[in-house]
Amino acid sequence: MARAGSLALASAFALTLGTAACGSSQSSPDHTTPHPPTAAGPAPGTTPAPSALSESDLKARLLTAADLPAGFTPDATATEANGHITTADTHCQPLATLMNSDGAPPGATATAEASFTRSELGPDIATGLAAFPAVEPAQNLLNTVSAATKSCTTLTETDKDGTSYDFAVAPLNFPPTGDAATATRMSADIGGYPAQVDIVLTRIGSTLLYVADTGLGDADVGLTEDVVQRAVAKVRAA
Incomplete structure (x- = not known):
C-alpha cells in the first residue's frame, strides 16, 4: 500500500527526495528554491571543507526511534518495499x-x-544522510532537485510485483531549515485510498538530510516539521 510507494521515493532523498521533487504550474517557484542560510558562512568552494563524514559518523547523527515523537518503532520491512521510478517527462x-x-x-x-x-496505516518516517566532500556538490544536488520542481508533475512507481502507482508531484510550503532546503508533496490513489508522501531535502554544511513522511489521507505537516527540526538539530549537535 502506501509504504511501498513512499519508500522508493524516499530512498533517494527527494528528498527527499525526495525524496523523496517535482512541481506543478499552480505552485509558486519560491517554494522550490533552497532557503537562504540560517547563519552567514563562506560561499561554496571559498574555503577548505572539513573532512567528509564517514558512514559511522552519519549513523551517529541519524535519528533513532528514541529521537522521534512517541509511538514510532524501527521498520524492519522498509528495505523490502522499494520499487522503481519511471517517467515519460524528460524534465523529470x-x-x-x-x-x-538506492539512497x-x-x-x-x-x-x-x-x-x-x-x-500499519502509517504514518511512516524514512530519513537518511549523505556526506559529500564539500559544500558545493551537496548544494549542486539540492539545486538540481529544486530546479526540477518547476517543470515535473508526475512520476510512476512500480513495485516488485508489477503494481504501478502514478504520483502527482507539487512543491510543499515548508519553513526554512538547515542551510538550504526544498520540500515536495507526492500524492497518489493506492488501492482506492489517498496517500501522501511529504519529502524534505535539507543541506547542513556538506551533508544532505532527507525526511519523508508517508500516510494515508492528508499528511501531517506538523509531524514532518517536527521530525525535520529534530533531525537537523542532531546533525548539528554531533
Missing part, C-alpha cells in the same frame, strides 16, 4: 535517476538511512 528524468539510486546519490562519499512506523 534527473529525479527518476536520483530516486532509483546513494552521485558524488556522496557515505550514506546512512533509517525507517520508522507508527502503525
